Amino acid sequence: MNISKSIKNAMHLPSVLTSQEYNKVWSDAVRLYGGTLPTTADASKYAYGAVTRTDWIDEIFRTGSLEHYALSLSGGSDNLKALASFNFDKDQGVLLNTFARKFGGKVNLDFKVNKYISFSEQVTYTFSNGQGNINKGHEGVLANAIFFPRSATIFDYTKGGSPLYNNYGEALYHGTLPRWAAEEGISGYGEFRNPVALLRRLDQKRPSSTLYSTTTLHIKPIANLDIRSQFTAGITSSEIDNFTHKVPEPGNPSDENRHDIEHSSLNNWLWETTATYSTMIKQHHISAMMGLTTKYDKYKMYGVYTTNYDREGRHESTLPQANEWTKYKPNEVIWEEAMLSFFGRVGYSWNDRYFCNSKFAS
Numbered sequence: 001m002n003i004s005k006s007i008k009n010a011m012h013l014p015s016v017l018t019s020q021e022y023n024k025v026w027s028d029a030v031r032l033y034g035g036t037l038p039t040t041a042d043a044s045k046y047a048y049g050a051v052t053r054t055d056w057i058d059e060i061f062r063t064g065s066l067e068h069y070a071l072s073l074s075g076g077s078d079n080l081k082a083l084a085s086f087n088f089d090k091d092q093g094v095l096l097n098t099f100a101r102k103f104g105g106k107v108n109l110d111f112k113v114n115k116y117i118s119f120s121e122q123v124t125y126t127f128s129n130g131q132g133n134i135n136k137g138h139e140g141v142l143a144n145a146i147f148f149p150r151s152a153t154i155f156d157y158t159k160g161g162s163p164l165y166n167n168y169g170e171a172l173y174h175g176t177l178p179r180w181a182a183e184e185g186i187s188g189y190g191e192f193r194n195p196v197a198l199l200r201r202l203d204q205k206r207p208s209s210t211l212y213s214t215t216t217l218h219i220k221p222i223a224n225l226d227i228r229s230q231f232t233a234g235i236t237s238s239e240i241d242n243f244t245h246k247v248p249e250p251g252n253p254s255d256e257n258r259h260d261i262e263h264s265s266l267n268n269w270l271w272e273t274t275a276t277y278s279t280m281i282k283q284h285h286i287s288a289m290m291g292l293t294t295k296y297d298k299y300k301m302y303g304v305y306t307t308n309y310d311r312e313g314r315h316e317s318t319l320p321q322a323n324e325w326t327k328y329k330p331n332e333v334i335w336e337e338a339m340l341s342f343f344g345r346v347g348y349s350w351n352d353r354y355f356c357n358s359k360f361a362s
Contacts, residue, residue: 038188100130175249262303
């Protein structure tokens with residue numbers, strides 16, 4: 001048994017200008033190169049933007065943790081050997097509201113029937129789920145944490161300092177400017193989104209499970225002849241359930257919420273049988289190998305995409321509660337593949353000096 005726990009932190013994070021430094025950079029640029037100072041960088045017109053209230057890099061990162069649990073069991077006799085192992089990992093990401101869970105199990109069995117026949121079986125199962133598929137581009141969380149105004153706070157307030165709530169009593173996130181400033185016509189920060197809101201609005205489920213089994217039969221019926229047959233079958237089932245929330249705050253708003261569900265399954269098997277023979281007659285070495293491989297894969301994926309939900313809680317955003325079903329077409333992909341192959345090889349050598357080989361495959 002093995003149990004371990006550890007913590008992790010992001011290192012060498014970037015430093016971002018304070019609100020005062022940001023305004024000074026703009027002022028120096030306008031003084032040296034001309035142009036007009038944006039209202040948001042002019043403390044005489046927008047005093048709110050000259051105060052540093054939030055370190056967004058510090059707000060989106062946290063101390064993560066990793067827990068690992070593993071158990072293995074083994075035993076057997078001269079003719080039978082068995083091994084079983086199980087593991088579980090719980091990962092809390094260093095970014096807010098990110099995590100991963102993973103479970104795995106494996107069983108190996110080796111059985112020697114007699115000196116001519118042996119058998120082995122291996123079964124492997126894995127399951128994973130998590131949340132953390134964040135946009136890493138110029139519209140992602142990290143970019144917004146660098147460029148989002150440090151004068152903003154996580155949640156929004158009235159000009160008098162009272163917290164703002166929506167119709168359901170939920171605190172409203174702050175945009176690049178407070179709502180009262182936007183209503184007064186102030187602008188100039190660009191299209192950015194509250195990075196803490198981006199992470200807290202993550203609403204993903206990504207369960208995936210895989211089961212594989214490999215069976216091997218080994219036979220040596222006569223001297224110099226070796227027959228091996230191996231059959232592997234597997235099934236993989238995955239789902240992506242993602243709900244995208246509305247973004248009502250100033251900056252880069254979006255008035256659309258959306259629920260996407262995609263499910264995929266892959267079933268496959270592979271059967272390979274080979275027979276090899278080799279013998280030595282004085283200085284003549286003769287070898288031969290023949291084999292047969294068959295393979296089959298079947299894949300199916302379907303997706304449903306709905307939008308325009310009145311509420312955004314997990315229990316209020318199930319598919320039947322969508323008000324719009326036709327904006328995004330559903331998707332479905334199906335394919336099958338099968339393969340059959342024969343192959344062989346005959347070899348001859350004399351005195352380990354002269355060699356001749358012939359191969360075929362179809």
